[in-house]
Amino acid sequence: MAPGPLIYLDVDGPLIPFGLEPSRYPLFAPSPLEDENPLLGRLDPSRGVQLKALPGELVWATTWLHDANDSLAPRLGLPRLPVLDWPESSDTDDADARIGLHWKTRPLLEHARGRPFAWVDDEISEIDRDWVSGHHAGQALLHRVDPRHGLTGADYRxxxxxxxxxxxx
Known part of the structure; x- marks a missing residue:
């Protein structure tokens, strides 16, 4: 049996909403410690149950890198997840930026290696969708989340x- 789909998950925007007046966001326990990112208080622990219910393999696709496993996974009740390590900058990055391709797009496809995947992020554009459809042999869903609200029930559906x-x- 072929492996199931991958679920590439960004943190800032989908899991930690931002962009509205800070007082508009509920805060969740436990409160961040002094040496932790203060925005961790916006991380809704119930999101972990919803993420675990998704039928695929969760992968952190975030600039939080391995800190996502140390800071986020325990608050969400998730196990340690694979982490997409981003490559060093290259000339390709400059060319991608000139055409409007997100810097995560190419590395995601390289990691997926033709497997079906869903990418959940707040910075996905039509350029990314077009590029993936032309360069990825498998199925792909690029799902853009409104960073002001983070993942909603409609997004999970x-x-x-x-x-x-x-x-x-």
Whole structure:
């Protein structure tokens, strides 16, 4: 049996909302420690249950890198997840930026190696979608989340339905 789809998960925006007046965001326990990112208080622990219910393999695709496992996973009740390590900058990055391609797009495809995947991020554009459709042999869902609100029930439904359908295609 072929491996199931990957779920590339960004943190800032999808899990830790930002962009509204800070007082508009609820704060969740435990409160961040003095040496922790103060925005961790916006991380809703119930998101972990929703993420675990998604039918795929969760992978951190965030600038938090391995800190996501140390700081976020315990608060969400998640196990340590694989982390997409970003390559060093290159000339390709400059060319990608000139055409508007997100700097994560190419490394995500290299990591996926043709496997179906869902990418959940707040910075996905039509350029990324077009590039993936032309360069990735497998199925892909690039799901943009409104960073002001983070992942909502509607987002989980869309991603979950796509993941279930991709397993049967």
């Amino acid at each position: 869309v991603v979950g339905e796509w993941l279930r359908e991709s397993r049967h295609s």
